[in-house]
Amino acid sequence: MKVLIIGGSVFLGRAITQEALRRGHEVTTFNRGVSGDDLPGAEAVRGDREVTADLERLAEGRTWDAVIDVCGFVPRVVGESVRVLSGRAATYAFISSISAIADFPAKPVDETSPLHPCEPDAGPDDGDYGALKAGCERAVEQGFAGNTLIIVPGLIIGPYENVGRLPWWLTRIARGGQVLAPGDPNRPIQLIDARDIAAFTLDRCEAATPGRFLTSGVQGNTTFGEWLALCARETGSNAEFVWADDAFLLDHGVQPWSELPLWAPDTPGFDAVWLPSSAKALAAGLRCRPVAETVRDTWAWLREIPEEKRSFGNAELRHGIDPQKEAELLDAWLRRAPS
Structure with a gap:
């Protein structure tokens, strides 16, 4: 072709x-x-x-x-x-x-x-x-x-990601220490590897199949907690995740989606962020690899790039929270959280 x-x-x-x-x-x-x-x-x-x-x-x-x-x-x-x-x-x-x-x-x-x-x-x-x-x-x-x-x-991750969501988390978690983690660790999320979208797109082109296909992956293919744990495992990090609830983060001015990438608070307007249906594409042959494979391959690519040369997001939207702000939020959360 x-x-x-x-x-x-x-x-x-x-x-x-x-x-x-x-x-x-x-x-x-x-x-x-x-x-x-x-x-x-x-x-x-x-x-x-x-x-x-x-x-x-x-x-x-x-x-x-x-x-x-x-x-x-x-x-x-x-x-x-x-x-x-x-x-x-x-x-x-x-x-x-x-x-x-x-x-x-x-x-x-x-x-x-x-x-x-x-x-x-x-x-x-x-x-x-x-x-x-x-x-x-x-x-x-x-x-x-x-x-x-x-x-x-939907939400695309994978090697060569230029948006900076998974690369930012991998880089931050690899540094270790206490890591500010957002919301509920058991909240299901829905991620898809760019390589799986690529394969499906070419399958449809080869078959000369017209139509419209939502390719957001499999609902609940991981949780936020499982995803961050995969990042820790692949990087060999001893990071300690400190889970702060949505209300605390919002009250302290943390920007959803960008400062803590992929964090969508459980609030009106974000009710169905992880509920898109890829049923049509899956029935037509979309195959989605395990999230663990994507995390592994992304870290294998990213670790070859010196940390000072890694870029997350673009000039209009930078991904990742400022280290000083993260440290202040960790301190504030741990001082108020029940023991």
Whole structure:
């Protein structure tokens, strides 16, 4: 199969490129060459998807069996890619986000749940991340002359993660000592490895199967406590987890999701953050590896990077709590917690 991957060098895009090459597909990646390294074996075409001339140069004289769009965030930009590539591939697969679903994370969601309102030609200032992803979905479905495949990931972890959720926890736990742990350690969570989404996406492209699939993994495939214990085991850490309840953390200004990555307090608005249904994708062949395997492989990758060179999140959203703030919170919690 001939595959064009828009992106293809960072995290999920890298996983898709790597899996496509492993399967023996002929792979072309299209990106600016500034976010990640090219994988050996793939043809790398440099260009900016926001520049129509670059897209037209990419498409000239070429056809593919599938286009996989990993880095579409603005409907107007995605729509232009769709326009130029329409008729040059049998399938256009777009990697969306569970944030595109209007009811998430307040209610349980699946593929039938309504999306945020957003026009398919919306610009970057016409909505937040989730709304714009919804508009991108509409741009693909309304503009591509062929099969459209929409992949809707939940919380993705795995090697080469550039968001900094699991890498931050691994790094922090590896240092040892008392570690501030959020909420209820028995709270079930739902995680999925980027490599499993990559395999499923390519399975659907190979079968030329259109449709929309929520790929959030298996409900309750671990708990927060089990997950952090896996991090301690893999890093060989002697960390002592100090579990502080949601109310204490919120009262002390800890930001859910970012300062203690993946912490979603048991409060209104987060009621169903770990309850999305991947039943449709699982029935169609999505296979999810154990979380322990993902933690092991992520640490094997991360430990080769010097700690001072590890980066968690981006300029707009940094993941992980400041060490001084963590120490102050630990002290405050231990002074007030019953013995």
